[in-house]
Amino acid sequence: MAAVSLRELLVLGTSSAVPTRHRNHNGYLLRWDGEGFLFDPGEGTQRQMLLAGVSAHDLTWICVTHLHGDHSLGLPGVIQRVARDGVPHPIAVAYPATGEEYYRRLRHATSFLDTAVVTEHPLTGPRPSLPAGPLTLTARPLSHSIDTYGYRLDEPGGRRMLPDRLGALGVHGPLVGRLQREGVVTTPAGVTVTLDECSEPRPGQSFAFVMDTRLCDNAYALAEGADLLVIESTFLSAEAELAERYGHLTAAQAGHVAARAGAGHLVLTHVSERYDAADEPRFLAEAATTYPGPITLAHDLQHIPFPRPPRPTATT
Amino acid sequence: MAAVSLRELLVLGTSSAVPTRHRNHNGYLLRWDGEGFLFDPGEGTQRQMLLAGVSAHDLTWICVTHLHGDHSLGLPGVIQRVARDGVPHPIAVAYPATGEEYYRRLRHATSFLDTAVVTEHPLTGPRPSLPAGPLTLTARPLSHSIDTYGYRLDEPGGRRMLPDRLGALGVHGPLVGRLQREGVVTTPAGVTVTLDECSEPRPGQSFAFVMDTRLCDNAYALAEGADLLVIESTFLSAEAELAERYGHLTAAQAGHVAARAGAGHLVLTHVSERYDAADEPRFLAEAATTYPGPITLAHDLQHIPFPRPPRPTATT
Numbered sequence: 001m002a003a004v005s006l007r008e009l010l011v012l013g014t015s016s017a018v019p020t021r022h023r024n025h026n027g028y029l030l031r032w033d034g035e036g037f038l039f040d041p042g043e044g045t046q047r048q049m050l051l052a053g054v055s056a057h058d059l060t061w062i063c064v065t066h067l068h069g070d071h072s073l074g075l076p077g078v079i080q081r082v083a084r085d086g087v088p089h090p091i092a093v094a095y096p097a098t099g100e101e102y103y104r105r106l107r108h109a110t111s112f113l114d115t116a117v118v119t120e121h122p123l124t125g126p127r128p129s130l131p132a133g134p135l136t137l138t139a140r141p142l143s144h145s146i147d148t149y150g151y152r153l154d155e156p157g158g159r160r161m162l163p164d165r166l167g168a169l170g171v172h173g174p175l176v177g178r179l180q181r182e183g184v185v186t187t188p189a190g191v192t193v194t195l196d197e198c199s200e201p202r203p204g205q206s207f208a209f210v211m212d213t214r215l216c217d218n219a220y221a222l223a224e225g226a227d228l229l230v231i232e233s234t235f236l237s238a239e240a241e242l243a244e245r246y247g248h249l250t251a252a253q254a255g256h257v258a259a260r261a262g263a264g265h266l267v268l269t270h271v272s273e274r275y276d277a278a279d280e281p282r283f284l285a286e287a288a289t290t291y292p293g294p295i296t297l298a299h300d301l302q303h304i305p306f307p308r309p310p311r312p313t314a315t316t
Numbered sequence: 317m318a319a320v321s322l323r324e325l326l327v328l329g330t331s332s333a334v335p336t337r338h339r340n341h342n343g344y345l346l347r348w349d350g351e352g353f354l355f356d357p358g359e360g361t362q363r364q365m366l367l368a369g370v371s372a373h374d375l376t377w378i379c380v381t382h383l384h385g386d387h388s389l390g391l392p393g394v395i396q397r398v399a400r401d402g403v404p405h406p407i408a409v410a411y412p413a414t415g416e417e418y419y420r421r422l423r424h425a426t427s428f429l430d431t432a433v434v435t436e437h438p439l440t441g442p443r444p445s446l447p448a449g450p451l452t453l454t455a456r457p458l459s460h461s462i463d464t465y466g467y468r469l470d471e472p473g474g475r476r477m478l479p480d481r482l483g484a485l486g487v488h489g490p491l492v493g494r495l496q497r498e499g500v501v502t503t504p505a506g507v508t509v510t511l512d513e514c515s516e517p518r519p520g521q522s523f524a525f526v527m528d529t530r531l532c533d534n535a536y537a538l539a540e541g542a543d544l545l546v547i548e549s550t551f552l553s554a555e556a557e558l559a560e561r562y563g564h565l566t567a568a569q570a571g572h573v574a575a576r577a578g579a580g581h582l583v584l585t586h587v588s589e590r591y592d593a594a595d596e597p598r599f600l601a602e603a604a605t606t607y608p609g610p611i612t613l614a615h616d617l618q619h620i621p622f623p624r625p626p627r628p629t630a631t632t
Contacts, residue, residue, distance in 0.1 A: 018400070019366060043362060043363070043392075047341075067426045069392060072426055073392055077389055081334075084333065102425065102427060105421035105424065105426075106426070108421065110388055110389060111382075111383050111385075111418060111462050112385060
């Protein structure tokens with residue numbers, strides 16, 4: 001009954017301010033059925049998309065947390081590629097309104113045949129919210145060195161049809177669709193059946209993207225109950241003082257956000273160039289001291305499946 | 317007697333407008349003793365520098381041929397890296413003056429702590445020329461879809477000391493340096509010796525960088541007698557009509573420029589994404605139909621030694 005669904009996080013880049021041999025600047029594509037949300041395109045995102053098998057046609061939204069280069073210098077290349085490849089649909093771009101001048105420079109950074117259709121959403125206020133395809137995109141200010149918004153995507157709740165109940169009440173074929181649309185049908189046997197009798201509530205899923213920030217209330221609010229939480233963990237606990245000073249999180253703090261918010265799958269990323277592969281187990285170990293659930297330390301070009309929704313309740 | 321010399325071309329990226337799996341956007345560093353000339357930093361140049369072992373401290377000049385993204389979108393990242401790494405010396409940047417507005421956007425593309433010392437050289441006129449360390453940088457307009465300058469670097473000629481003649485005339489130790497500086501010395505034996513007697517002319521070397529352009533007089537003028545010529549060859553001859561329409565060269569045309577200009581080592585690059593590795597021998601073969609000298613089809617992260625100057629003449 002559900003449309004064919006492809007929901008995954010495609011990791012394009014995972015470094016913080018300075019790229020490394022194995023980590024390109026930031027970049028993440030959330031594929032959500034027909035939508036493609038590109039978060040924080042750092043420099044080189046255009047090529048990382050190629051390496052990851054992502055087309056400019058796959059994009060529908062670009063969400064920029066803030067106008068530091070490692071989160072936005074890839075924007076011109078992505079938009080120019082949208083134009084060059086003749087993407088016919090509009091691309092919505094969200095970014096902090098106080099970064100408008102930088103956004104304009106990036107949008108028109110160099111000479112190109114500008115056929116891209118871009119709709120801009122400069123963000124202001126404590127909790128701007130926008131419809132984004134079938135989802136709702138909500139942003140909240142974070143605590144960094146310049147204005148920064150974290151993002152959250154929420155799927156509306158719905159109802160999951162229960163085939164056994166439909167069968168028992170004699171609802172078959174086209175009647176099922178009509179029941180979903182209209183909420184009540186009469187069967188050929190003359191029985192009136194309501195949607196509630198044949199379905200159960202299906203909570204919507206949610207995704208949160210939190211960077212760059214030190215610990216703050218909005219980091220928790222964005223992550224609240226998220227099925228998948230992508231959150232920066234620039235530092236390890238030994239550098240907690242640096243993290244606080246520059247407006248970043250440690251892995252243990254990221255874990256704490258996930259735990260207190262009741263998040264599902266925790267994805268750590270935005271790793272300082274001071275660490276190398278040998279340090280990676282420490283990120284996982286430190287986050288695990290505060291968060292008991294599943295943790296991934298993101299790598300470039302990694303595919304992370306979106307967690308499956310909870311199983312239907314028994315219907316027999 | 318000569319200072320320790322490191323002269324090489326470090327290839328950072330070799331694609332044309334669209335990067336491929338194996339070719340990043342344009343970028344080339346010419347190391348010339350203590351100078352570092354970065355040509356056409358396309359997107360991702362900052363990371364390509366890292367992969368190639370180039371530090372921001374190695375740069376002294378950035379030369380941008382034109383303000384298309386594949387030749388300039390890496391500029392913000394490079395400048396921001398210069399600032400972040402605390403490079404103390406000024407970086408000179410040359411670009412077509414008509415691209416000033418785009419240059420300004422790239423220079424101040426996003427928020428960063430801007431401690432970079434940048435001296436700008438917007439180019440106008442038919443043959444702007446600038447001192448560039450020990451070299452002379454000359455630019456000439458090319459024939460592309462927007463204003464584009466090709467570049468050329470010339471080392472001044474000098475004199476090569478001839479050890480056998482110095483010995484025969486009794487010039488030893490500190491007297492040699494004085495002869496080089498002052499042009500004439502008197503030996504302990506009372507003999508007056510002039511520089512001309514103990515040396516021979518040493519022609520300066522030269523480097524040319526020609527892209528993007530269709531065939532035009534200035535392509536030949538830039539390449540005239542260059543020891544190393546880096547020139548775009550976006551297309552093969554089968555696509556000559558496309559090359560002409562979009563202001564590009566074929567490999568055979570690039571070879572023709574090298575041949576008529578009497579260039580030394582020919583380096584082809586800026587390859588269209590329509591070609592793959594299997595097509596590469598065709599670039600070399602087509603260029604070889606017009607140019608009989610050494611030809612390299614550039615690859616990312618390749619080191620190309622600068623051709624050695626001609627051997628001294630026999631002195632016995």
